[in-house]
Amino acid sequence: MRKHMNQYKQLTEGQRYQISALLKVETLQKDIALILGVSPPTISRELERNTGKRGYRPKQAHIKADRRRQxxxxxxxxxxxxxxxIVSVASSHLDKLRHLL
Incomplete structure (x- = not known):
């Protein structure tokens, strides 16, 4: 058992729009993380997963995240x-097979 269980929280749609706005004014990822109160790797993963040819689009990012979650x-x-x-069902079937032998 782990000593400390991390409480992971998904980004909200509002946070995704904040990320988009901050990127438009060329805010660094580490500063975006600080502003949103999340870790820098969270922002990095979000951008890696959800930046396409047309850049980071918060609405599409949220839809994709919902699909992954579902x-x-x-x-x-x-x-x-x-x-x-599984063990119970398997044992029951084995008992039935033994009676046939």
């Missing part, structure tokens, strides 16, 4: 409960 939510997490269910 796709991530759809994946099944291998929790302790899921493992227990």
């Amino acid at each position: 796709a991530a939510e759809k994946s099944i997490k291998m929790t302790v409960e899921v493992v227990r269910l």
